[in-house]
Amino acid sequence: MKKIIFLILLVLFTTKSFSQGVDLGIKVGANFATLTDDVETRTGLNFGAFATIKFNDKIALQGDLLYSQQGAELLDIGKVDLDYINVPIVLKYYLVKKLNIQVGPQFGFLVNDDDLNSESMDIAGVVGIGLDLPLGFRIDGRYNFGLTEIFPDVSGLKNNVFSLSVGWSIL
Numbered sequence: 001m002k003k004i005i006f007l008i009l010l011v012l013f014t015t016k017s018f019s020q021g022v023d024l025g026i027k028v029g030a031n032f033a034t035l036t037d038d039v040e041t042r043t044g045l046n047f048g049a050f051a052t053i054k055f056n057d058k059i060a061l062q063g064d065l066l067y068s069q070q071g072a073e074l075l076d077i078g079k080v081d082l083d084y085i086n087v088p089i090v091l092k093y094y095l096v097k098k099l100n101i102q103v104g105p106q107f108g109f110l111v112n113d114d115d116l117n118s119e120s121m122d123i124a125g126v127v128g129i130g131l132d133l134p135l136g137f138r139i140d141g142r143y144n145f146g147l148t149e150i151f152p153d154v155s156g157l158k159n160n161v162f163s164l165s166v167g168w169s170i171l
Contacts, residue, residue, distance in 0.1 A: 021054035022171060023062075025136065029165025033070040035080065035150060035157045042081070044069025046163055052092070060092040060100070068108070070159055082118060082150065082159070084108040088126045088142075102128040106144055108159070116151070122159055123147045136169035 028047040034040075048066035055061070064087065071082040090104035108122035128142030142165075146158030 021060070023050075023052035023054065023060075023169045024171040025050055025138075025167050025169040027064070027066070027138075027140070027165045027167035029140070029163055031069055031161050031163045033072060033082075033159065033161040035072040035074065035159065039075070040073035042069070042071040042073065042079075044071070044083075046086075046165060050167060057097070058094050060094070061089070062092055062102070063087065063089045067111075068161070068163075070161055077116070079114075080116060081112065081114050082110065082116075083112040084110055084122060086144075088124075088144070090126055090128065092130065098132040100130045100132070102126065102130060102140070102142065117153070118150050119148065119152060121148070122150065124159060124161075138167045138169070140165050140167065 026049050031044045031046050033042045046066050046068045048064060050062055050064045052060050052062040066086045068084045068086045070084060071080040073079050086106055086108045088104060088106035090102040092100040092102050094100045104126050106124040106126045110118060110120045124144040124146050126142055126144050128140055130138060130140040132138050142163050144161040146160060150157045150159060
């Protein structure tokens with residue numbers, strides 16, 4: 001856990017030496033979350049900050065620090081609200097100058113679970129697509145597929161989240 005946090009901080013805060021290809025900003029968006037295919041979606045918010053290091057015209061690495069509202073409506077349990085601090089670290093590959101595809105891991109730290117005895121950490125895979133717009137604005141669409149089970153005593157429940165966000169680069 002300490003190594004993961006150190007790596008995240010290293011990516012987010014050691015960008016000074018890469019100042020020509022560094023992008024720091026804020027983002028906000030909507031989440032459409034489920035825990036399985038047979039439940040109702042929970043719509044929630046995601047917001048936070050990002051740091052991107054662009055290595056060349058084709059490849060960049062981006063780390064986000066996001067508050068994310070997730071969960072679902074389960075038939076057996078009812079409404080499940082799971083709020084996380086998520087840290088996705090994605091490799092961005094630019095297909096053309098402004099359009100990129102994204103892939104990488106995400107580490108989620110539970111901050112609220114309505115006393116449902118859920119796991120405190122969630123690991124997910126991330127795939128997405130992004131578009132860099134004029135004036136430092138950007139749009140991202142991502143799908144986060146859970147790799148870890150959410151509840152220790154219930155098999156098969158994993159986070160699945162589709163998110164749309166708008167960001168603005170301040171550096």
